[in-house]
């Protein structure tokens with residue numbers, strides 16, 4: 726059982742949870758995820774770790790209420806317990822001193838991007854961050870991103886905060902401004918696909934995190950099977966980060982579509 730020590734609401738359906746998990750806090754690396762379960766028969770829910778406090782023995786998770794399991798989690802409050810939290814899992818991000826990096830986070834993707842930004846900064850990179858979201862209330866963790874970035878561009882679809890436009894405009898701005906050695910992109914698949922295309926256009930390698938396709942996170946359900954560079958890979962075992970140029974994006978969109986339908990059905994039953 727893991728106690729929730731802090732809950733913060735970012736927007737209507739997005740919450741931050743700080744959870745007691747001392748061993749995970751100590752050993753987690755940027756890019757790692759945990760599997761959370763609510764109730765003995767609860768579904769396994771993989772969530773990327775957004776931060777950790779070793780002294781307090783806590784980890785931070787940012788959760789969007791999209792299906793039944795995430796709804797159950799979002800209904801919990803400070804002082805409540807999560808049935809179990811297993812991790813850290815997944816391969817950590819390859820952190821080295823690349824030179825100048827652009828870290829692009831779309832919507833909730835800023836949460837898993839944050840530890841990557843912090844680790845890249847600590848490794849000596851010049852870190853330029855692009856935070857993008859549909860509107861102002863969907864721009865999350867801005868202070869934390871600013872703390873570890875040399876420069877930040879904020880883009881919103883409706884222009885309610887920062888500059889009006891999509892994430893790729895922000896990436897292009899940094900590319901025009903100076904030489905970029907590597908791009909990291911995390912967010913909705915469509916955002917990562919186009920971030921990758923933008924990077925490719927300028928011959929810059931782009932790393933993407935496909936964590937949103939995972940279902941059980943254990944290598945057993947097969948939902949995260951994808952063609953990467955023509956080879957079949959499991960995102961939860963072989964990833965979650967891959968070279969964006971090798972990802973079969975059409976297959977990714979198809980798989981995510983199937984998953985969404987099943988989730989909606991389940992949620993309806995719960996609400997009935």
Ligand code: FES
Nearest residue numbers: 940942944947961
């Ligand atoms: Fe189920 Fe990878 S998430 S096999």
